[in-house]
Amino acid sequence: MKTQSYEFFGFLSFALVALCYIALAYYTPWNPYRIWIAACSVATFVVYGLDKGIAELNARRSKGKELRHIKAHDAVKGVSGINGPGPLGKDSRVQNALLSTTLNERRPQEKSLARVPENLLHLLALLGGFPGAWFGMIFFGHKTNFRKHPSIWFFLALGTALHIMLNKYHFFGVQ
DSSP: OHHHHHHHHHHHHHHHHHHHHHHHHHHOOOOHHHHHHHHHHHHHHHHHHHHHHHHHHHHHHHHHHHHHHHHHHHHHHHHHOSSSOBTTBSOHHHHHHHHHHHHHHHSOOOOOOOOOOHHHHHHHIIIIIHHHHHHHHHHHOOSOOTTTOHHHHHHHHHHHHHHHHHIIIIISOOO
8 A cells, every 4th residue: 555655646746746847847937947946846735735635534534433433332331231231141242242343334444545655755855845845834734743753854954955055056156
């Protein structure tokens, strides 16, 4: 599944970079480096938004699973009897097993959707999508927790510093 998500989101993001690059090259008089940064930034921003949307959808789905589990637990209480043993006697493990299998048969488990791999977000930031990554983090509020995602912050800072140095030394000839 992980290789499929790498292939899918990798193809999607780099196709988006290519489309943005072609459109900007055709419609703007910018130099190729600026076009590359803009195209990577647009793609990175879109991928951050896509990942945030998938994360929220998966969270909603998992809340639904928790609600189903709570309903199953309440149903088991009803079967076992509140004030005494239920129809199957005192062994509530048997009742839990029977009831949970019947509830799971009625409602199949929903699989969570594949997320955008974090390494792809790192790669897009390093290749030039650092402005889009910063804006995506701010606009969508995604991957902003430093303790949970320290590598995102490291690669964003690294990508920003690399491209600032590239601009400074290569394009402006500063020694």
